């Protein structure tokens with residue numbers, strides 16, 4: 001069971017070809033839940049037959065996020081360099097929690113974290129770790145923000161103040177931590193210091209775990225006024241966490257950097273490479289301006305861990321809510337080294353330009369209208385005269401026909417469609433096809 005038999009080596013050759021060719025794969029060809037999967041049996045069906053089922057039966061029912069017309073939610077389009085590093089990582093059985101086991105794989109991940117710290121403008125001592133997603137990154141940052149603090153009454157701080165466009169994971173983190181979320185501002189516009197001051201006004205700073213600002217709201221792409229917010233937090237001595245899970249990648253586009261001004265003042269930042277930095281799922285970075293507190297908050301201690309917990313050890317396990325972990329920063333590093341950062345800048349700018357094209361086509365169309373000004377690579381728009389049901393019907397049909405994955409959403413209480421561009425292989429022709437299908 002643990003040997004690669006000679007006849008099974010063909011599977012590896014086929015897998016390599018499949019990886020190289022699958023970019024041309026289009027939308028699902030088979031409705032999910034109609035296929036019969038092989039049963040788990042005492043004898044098993046072998047690697048060859050299992051690979052055939054994976055390749056021909058299971059995988060084709062998924063709408064891959066790197067399909068050029070996967071424009072729903074926030075997709076992802078990994079580079080080949082990231083894909084091979086990710087595949088090798090799976091095959092190599094590397095425990096990514098500590099240097100003792102993972103050797104220089106930890107150094108490569110650290111280099112990728114360092115690069116991200118440079119991108120946000122963090123100082124040399126900043127550090128962080130790659131976790132499974134923005135949700136875990138946000139939770140880890142908020143746990144750090146509260147670590148060791150008590151209120152004057154001897155309790156623990158239990159209020160998280162977040163902009164109204166904050167991602168659902170902030171509420172989930174608050175629930176885990178036994179915290180209440182106080183929302184500031186409106187979900188339809190970026191958070192500024194006036195709305196934040198209003199929300200913080202009546203709160204004792206000692207009870208506030210952190211303020212969470214968003215740089216690239218998931219629904220709208222909007223960036224909160226980070227500069228003002230950072231000042232407001234500094235005045236009160238409040239921890240600022242900036243959730244840039246989706247939007248952070250746009251820091252690489254010179255023309256967009258100014259809208260992130262102030263991000264370098266955040267105490268912690270979330271950026272997901274699996275969204276717009278071309279890395280396979282799952283991979284999110286949590287970055288800390290001063291990592292010492294994060295280490296204090298998260299390092300697990302036990303007799304069997306003493307061997308890795310020396311004063312000189314610097315282990316990825318120590319900076320988030322995890323112990324065993326995949327060295328999921330390796331694909332980030334491999335892709336950066338392979339492609340160079342200029343290619344990243346170009347790829348992100350292509351996505352921004354495609355979003356611009358979509359917005360212009362919508363503005364020029366007689367049957368479509370923008371729901372709001374586009375931010376980053378998110379375009380929210382409406383089909384004139386449609387009710388919610390019609391959006392849902394069109395969206396299901398587009399998915400079933402293999403045309404596109406575009407999900408309906410709401411903006412300002414009204415139904416809308418949302419396009420999110422994070423794949424540089426999405427062409428203006430893809431956009432035109434989707435928009436044309438809304439005419440009927």
Ligand SMILES: *Cc1c(COP(=O)(O)O)cnc(C)c1O
Pocket residue numbers: 074132133134135136167169214216217218243244245246247272284
């Ligand atoms: C996607 C997203 C998250 C959650 O990230 P996961 O990787 O899905 O856990 C958090 N915040 C924002 C702003 C996001 O866009």
